[in-house]
Amino acid sequence: xxxxxxxxxxxxxxxxxxxxxxxxxxxxxxxxxxxxxxxxxxxxxxxxxxxxxxxxxxxxxxxxxxxxxxxxxxxxxxxxxxxxxxxxxxxxxxxxxxxxxxxxxxxxxxxxxxxxxxxxxxxxxxxxxxxxxxxxxxxxxxxxxxxxxxxxxxxxxxxxxxxxxxxxxxxxxxxxxxxxxxxxxxxxxxxxxxxxxxxxxxxxxxxxxxxxxxxxxxxxxxxxxxxxxxxxxxxxxxxxxxxxxxxxxxxxxxxxxxxxxxxxxxxxxxxxxx
Ligand SMILES: Cc1cc2nc3c(=O)[nH]c(=O)nc-3n(C[C@H](O)[C@H](O)[C@H](O)COP(=O)(O)OP(=O)(O)OC[C@H]3O[C@@H](n4cnc5c(N)ncnc54)[C@H](O)[C@@H]3O)c2cc1C
Numbered sequence: 001x002x003x004x005x006x007x008x009x010x011x012x013x014x015x016x017x018x019x020x021x022x023x024x025x026x027x028x029x030x031x032x033x034x035x036x037x038x039x040x041x042x043x044x045x046x047x048x049x050x051x052x053x054x055x056x057x058x059x060x061x062x063x064x065x066x067x068x069x070x071x072x073x074x075x076x077x078x079x080x081x082x083x084x085x086x087x088x089x090x091x092x093x094x095x096x097x098x099x100x101x102x103x104x105x106x107x108x109x110x111x112x113x114x115x116x117x118x119x120x121x122x123x124x125x126x127x128x129x130x131x132x133x134x135x136x137x138x139x140x141x142x143x144x145x146x147x148x149x150x151x152x153x154x155x156x157x158x159x160x161x162x163x164x165x166x167x168x169x170x171x172x173x174x175x176x177x178x179x180x181x182x183x184x185x186x187x188x189x190x191x192x193x194x195x196x197x198x199x200x201x202x203x204x205x206x207x208x209x210x211x212x213x214x215x216x217x218x219x220x221x222x223x224x225x226x227x228x229x230x231x232x233x234x235x236x237x238x239x240x241x242x243x244x245x246x247x248x249x250x251x252x253x254x255x256x257x258x259x260x261x262x263x264x265x266x267x268x269x270x271x272x273x274x
Contacts (some may be wrong), residue, residue, distance in 0.1 A: 001045050001111070002032045008247050010045070010111075011053060015090065017046040017060055024048070024060060024100075026068075032241075036086025037074050040064040043271040044090070045107050057107035061099040068093040079233030096264050099242065116195035120178050122242045123195070126202030127168065127175050129235050130209040134164050136227060137213040144218075151216070159218060171205050174198060193255040200248035203238035210235050 005010035007207045015028025026046060036042065042062050049056030062069055072087030102110045138161055141151040153159045178198045182190035216219035221228050239245045 001029060004029065004031050007032075008244060009058070010108075010143045013047060013057065015044065015046045016050065017048050017058065017095065019048070019135075020094075022097050023200050024097065026060060026062065026095050026096040031086040032075070033088055033243075035084060036088050037084040038072055042078070042088065042090075043101060044105060045111070051107050052105055054108040055105050058101035059094050059101040059107045059110060061101050062090070062095060063094060063099075065097070066093050066215050077237075078125055079230070079236055106120050112192060116190045116192040116244050117182065119192075119195040119199035119248075120175075120182055120190060121188055122238060123178065126206040126235075126238055127171050129231060129238075130164070130202070130206045131168050131232055133206075133209050133213045133228060134161070135169060137161070137216050157216065160212055165213060167205055168209070169204050174204055193252055196243070196248040196251040197268040199242060200239070200245040203235075204245055206235050206238055 001010060001012075003013055003015060005014060013028075015026070017024040017026045024046075025043065028046065030036075033039075033042070040063065044060045044062050045057055047056055047058055048058040068091040070089040070091070072089065075085045075087070077085055128228065138152075141157050141161070144151050146154075152161075175198050178190055178194050181187060181194065194195070210228070213228050214232050217226060217228050220226050221232075223229055243251075
């Protein structure tokens with residue numbers, strides 16, 4: 001999806017796929033693509049009907065080795081160093097018609113349907129990450145001593161732990177409900193608005209917890225060898241990729257009913273995608 005000039009606002013996508021009978025000619029570039037270096041196959045959002053706006057976008061499957069498909073460098077990030085994040089370039093790439101994924105000009109609907117799952121997965125990582133950090137930190141403050149007693153004996157420290165434990169417990173309940181909604185074969189599937197709520201809330205919680213847990217580790221929290229330091233930088237992206245916190249709030253605010261009732265599935269709007 002993401003291009004140098006189109007992140008939150010997918011209507012800014014410039015990559016085009018021109019119809020040439022039995023194939024498309026693909027031109028453009030993408031950036032910040034997770035696993036873009038390693039991937040043998042990438043799904044590219046491209047404009048197939050330039051005047052169609054959100055409804056002029058399609059998904060094309062592009063394969064390693066197709067002439068004109070190049071990868072840039074592995075981008076240097078502040079965290080998640082073990083995962084590659086790449087730029088992709090397409091110059092007159094000949095993509096067979098059968099590599100169209102889903103409906104012609106249907107990318108918007110396909111993305112809206114499937115981004116809910118991606119957002120849920122990010123929310124799950126958010127709450128799991130926060131819980132793990134809390135566990136590590138609870139152990140740490142029981143062992144580390146200051147002024148002759150463990151940090152955990154200080155009321156401020158206990159309150160910090162108590163607040164984080166409460167927020168994690170409340171968040172997990174909502175994320176679990178979203179998982180159940182997503183997994184229910186008889187239901188309507190995960191409501192995209194609930195997915196947006198889970199995504200922004202759980203990842204912002206993860207960010208807050210990482211910051212507070214780092215503080216509770218003192219100077220050791222700033223040392224790369226401590227897991228809390230790595231979690232602080234690795235987790236920072238969570239409120240950005242998969243749709244930023246601000247975009248999640250836009251989706252929630254614009255939904256036809258912005259209350260937290262999960263069913264029936266709310267009407268999707270193409271305004272301000274994603
Ligand atoms: C490590 C990493 C991995 C990624 N993986 C992928 C991937 O695999 N595939 C992919 O397609 N993309 C990927 N992305 C891209 C990611 O989804 C985008 O960076 C993200 O959607 C934000 O887009 P942007 O960077 O262009 O920021 P912008 O859209 O320029 O936003 C900048 C700021 O403005 C705010 N903003 C923008 N619009 C509004 C609005 N309407 N209201 C309020 N605030 C607004 C944003 O919330 C943000 O705070 C990845 C990014 C990173 C860093």
